[in-house]
Amino acid sequence: MYIPIARSMLFVFALSANVAVAQDNASQSDQAAVTAPRQVVLIIGDGMDEQQITIARNYLKGASGQLQLDKLMLRSSMQILTTEDQLTGKPVYVADSANTATSMATGVITSRGRISTSAGSDEDLTTIAELAAADGLRTGIVTTASLTDATPAAFAAHISLRLCENPEAMVDISFRGITLGDCSDDLKANGGKGSIAEQLANSSLDVMLGGGAKHFSPNAEGTTESVTSLARQNGFQVVTTAAELATTEPDKRLLGLFAPSTLPVRLQGENSREAEEPKRSWLNHIHPFLGSVTQPEPMICEPNPAFAAVPNLQQMTEAALSHLSYNNSAGFFLMIESASIDKQSHERKPCGSIGEVQQLEEALASVLAFAETHAQTLILVTADHAQAAQLIPYVSLFNGFPIPTFTPGKLAHIITPEGGHMAINYATSNFMMEEHTGATVPLFSNSEGLGRVPSFIQQPQLFDIIRDYLEL
């Protein structure tokens, strides 16, 4: 379904990799490199495209600053692939987080809304976490979304529709009376594996940390016990606060549920403001060259008070790394998601997205520190798809023309800490939510990726890279 990397290129990369890795790890003996466990940490910034990264960089580090991301040795580009929901469907040019997570988790292109099931035929697709667990490696997922949300779910669950997150959301799923889908075929009563939450509780994962407690509280299908109880029966210790997270048993499976659904984000607009529509005078409505347009007032980003109530992504990351590496000579696979870069962008909240890039950066810092003391740790950072935010000129390129220009859609005018003016627009949809966009996304890697991560890959190839590195 996708083009393999040219062998000649791989050869060149492999050669250069050997040299480079030898340099990087010069202090470690060859013997250690042979016997040390191998681990892969895949960090996904949901919706973290070049626009989101640039906006966050400008705010967090300044226009000429550098993010942790920018300092990673390898930067590649990842082509996103989606298909119609048919066996041989035509390509679809804009993805959702379900089909993209499936691509990364299973190496197979599927249709929007699907969680590690195949387009058209609805067959379960084996995930990298399942392969790793079967080979004796530990596995974990960490997210700022619900654990049952599309991105984390695709690493350990298999279902036809991402909305089927808990046992009560399996039949005739509707929102405000509008039917959005149905997972009846996936009911246990019908021979399926049940909802996403139930599948996670029955999964082989060792660590699950994130939000989504409300999806674990309903009774598991056909039982009188909650999905959380099911998880406990399967050996998970369950924690719900940062304090509890800090004192877990290191040798026991770990389920952290820190909020009913998505965790609170780190930053918000001043006075909780989001992007707003420029206000056109009545004369401007009569003719676009007439009258005036009032742009949204400038704002800064401020801390979201609710954020302090939950463990942050870095704390969850460090807990996961600690659990997965504890007394472990077999290695592990860990997926870490900063989910609300995307979610805040859907809601036209640039400060929210910026803060969640910051959370990803902090998690990355912890993973890099871990890799310093754990050889053979491949770090991959990427996005699942592109998103709506656009950094546009604060002063129009055409400001010489005395015409009231303004952006369609909604605009946020943010004053950065260095005193610059960022104008960010959201203009993909008139709906209450913005749409994703279709651009390729960046893929970053540490030096362990040399010889393995070429300059351009298709999203499903990420699965191959991880599988090959872990020798599964």
Place this chain on the structure above:
Amino acid sequence: MYIPIARSMLFVFALSANVAVAQDNASQSDQAAVTAPRQVVLIIGDGMDEQQITIARNYLKGASGQLQLDKLMLRSSMQILTTEDQLTGKPVYVADSANTATSMATGVITSRGRISTSAGSDEDLTTIAELAAADGLRTGIVTTASLTDATPAAFAAHISLRLCENPEAMVDISFRGITLGDCSDDLKANGGKGSIAEQLANSSLDVMLGGGAKHFSPNAEGTTESVTSLARQNGFQVVTTAAELATTEPDKRLLGLFAPSTLPVRLQGENSREAEEPKRSWLNHIHPFLGSVTQPEPMICEPNPAFAAVPNLQQMTEAALSHLSYNNSAGFFLMIESASIDKQSHERKPCGSIGEVQQLEEALASVLAFAETHAQTLILVTADHAQAAQLIPYVSLFNGFPIPTFTPGKLAHIITPEGGHMAINYATSNFMMEEHTGATVPLFSNSEGLGRVPSFIQQPQLFDIIRDYLEL
């Protein structure tokens, strides 16, 4: 003004570069590598950001296809930097082609509209082409825009405002009665170097191929002869057709002027259509949940009949390579621009932009073929800044909701050759032209870039990379 690449990283890259280059050029003797001339070909896709590349890839190669660009060994990311027009101005987060070309050509960050002059102080900044010429290398510029347009101009001219393209556009420059600027200080009468066209005619360039004949036809300041005559006096042979271009003298300077201004583009929308506004029913104007919205009719891209009248970018590229390498043991610097990726995007014409990415691809193919037989040819491909086009879902992610959703701004619905549906929106401005956007842009390189092009650079560092490669 920008952060140097970490030396340790350069070291690792340099090591891997040596191995890789040895593999690549295994058939060439070490002796040849030592004595062969060095050349740099810098290909600029104006406005060619990840969105533009993805849209073009989908149309030209299919969603899972690969462009020539995608096959280049190195892919990096380039941070765009712009400043207010003051000596110590604050950063500006969205650039224009004048200041970005200045960054690449001179290694100095400047303000929008400036052509290789410094922000605030208006001093001339030495360009890479001037440095190369002073060192005995040949130099050339090739563009699908006017040769006097911002991107090519910045490699050989120095002026405070990009609009001052010819001797008649130096004082009180206006458009439809609106004053847009003034270059009086740059008049020869005032001790300046004159308009961009005059500076090009007096430059050290060996090859100039593109459009912009109308800027060379006015009389040079203070003379009764045209700028074209001035160029002839300076040793340029002047050609105006593809036939003439094919029969030029190989050892004489070459000026090709193939159209009055920008060259015709390769592709256009069906029946010359561009992106259009979705049409809302009267009921939808009353409330966005009511009524209906009619999306623009689908279209394919079709050839632009005017395109055949001019040499294409590949023909100009091959002519330039031939001239610059003819009997030349000193090497050369060549800048090639596909200008109308940007210009067509300003005009909301996605087919136009797609065709100009195709032109860039063809030019790149010729440069790659040249590098096959000319060792030590560093090929760099990049964009100067990001642009307005966004690939959005053809079927909304929220299509389950029975609400008439539509995109703000303007939309083109393109049927691709593989039968997919691309929805491309333009929604940065209500003005007659779209705005640029501020995202970092990709930078590609062939294997000669190994050890020289790190995973992330600031735009002015491109100047350093070229200068160091050419040992200037």
